[in-house]
Amino acid sequence: MTEASVVSTGRPSFADLFAAHYAAMVRLAGLLGADDPEDIAQEAFARLHQKMGRLREADAAVPYLRAIVCNLTRNRVRHLRLARLRRSEAGEPAVTQHSGEQAFLVAERHRDLLAAVDRLPRRQREALVLRYWLELSEREIADAMGVTPGSVKTHTSRALGALGRSLQESSDD
């Protein structure tokens, strides 16, 4: 039992939300490609705390957290990509992107698929993770990504197509 379940009447407190959703936010950041998912999740909760009093709906906190995690991860990955580009232009050896996972924990059979996910354009990867890991609706995904539901549909469809092609190429090799 967690205390959160005891005091779950009414609007959840910040601590309730932390207890219930911190691990999920770390995982979301990791799945989206953050090199330090804990840092992203902690920053998201800190920002949520600033925002708590202004959230109109009691259940708006989690969507807000998801959106912040997506945003922060996007910015972080962009920053890393630019840093790698600069290093490469300067003739420095490229830094291997840290996937944030303990590879040995991931079954061999998932490796090709996950590698293909990692190669997807950022928006497509976000749409897939939010859809197939968090099982969110198109509306919820759109809110998290800051795009329209139609755009979510497009990103998801393209991502699945790209994954299919990528896996087909892998099996042909």
Place this chain on the structure above:
Amino acid sequence: MIEDDLREALRARARSYETDPHAWAEVQRRVTRARRVRWAALAAVPLCAAALVAGVPLVLSHSGPDTATTTRRTPPASLPLPDPSGRWDAYAAQVAKNPPVGGTLAIVDPSNGRPIRLWFTDPSPRQGTGEPRYIKLCAATQYALHGASVAGCPVAVDPVHDGNHAWYAGSTSEEWPNTGTLISYGMALPGVADVAAVGRDGSRLPGLIYRPKGAPAAVWTVTYPAGAGVGVFEFTGSDGRVVQRVTPDRAPDSLTSAPAERPDAKPAGGLVARLHEDGTLLWLHDGEVIGATVLTPGRPIEDLLTGERPADWRFAQGFWFGLAKAGTAKAEVRYRDGRVVSARAVPDPWKRGFTLFAAPAEHEGDVFAEGYTITLYNAHGRRIGRVEQAPNPPFWADIPLSTPDPAVRPSPR
């Protein structure tokens, strides 16, 4: 189906991400830092390192053996926001949600002389779940500078404390800067007769046990100097034997680990201001940190020092000091009794576009309760800013202070 494979693969990868057990403490640190900056930008909201009020749940069905363990600090409840007048009685708000079981204690926060209120509450378990019944220790504290109050009851992520006799709940050491005299507190089972903090040098600093009438447990407190390096609390039974040692998570020893920018600023008045690369601005007196402000790197100082509130200040250790907007040559604080303290302001040496000021400012009485006026002048003596600080009388001042357990005579051993 690729979708099913994808679900399975993402779930497998997600499971590989572990979470840091100290994550809550890190979030608290970020919240506190963010709040300092945010509060600084809002009029009538405190600029202070507000400690989040923490607490621990207590399993009522305790029947375990004597054990010496390390307790884990549990997350705090959310902070209340101030009402439009800037005054929010957090105790009243929290009691409405978590009514006391037994009496409510009133003890003194040695850092500001204002009451802290402590009470037990008893959230009911979900019907039919067979879950154990918990009680929680709630706390309400207040901040003198702008009169804010904060209260919380714990929410546990790991509520299983069976076998323990005493638990740590909170401390003013979680505030920054934690100088001066601190107080830590928590709950204890009836078998605990005495408590002491153990200092860095092994010295024992005696505490007090309170037994609120009708409450399901006792409350312990220990008051000690910040420099004592307290890391362990020891609890003894009526026979004098130690029944429990509690080591709370340590607050970080330093507010920042980022390198300091050079040079230090030395406004008149005997203080040193040191800016670190992460935006932490520390105020030091004789090498000891007596104040801190966090400036967000890359964020213009205008966000902090607004037209409505052109300065950011604090009173601590007999000084009045702070930041003021660029162009300020003199800052004055006028107390309600008419006395004026004047401080020369100097431009910040880091070229961030503000000025710094400091001056000795001993004041008898409660300057926060009385209110005061701050005025800024430029080099030509023209007034360029003014802040009328309304009186912030203490909350809960009419509540008599609680009396500790008369059976316990705290004495060093």
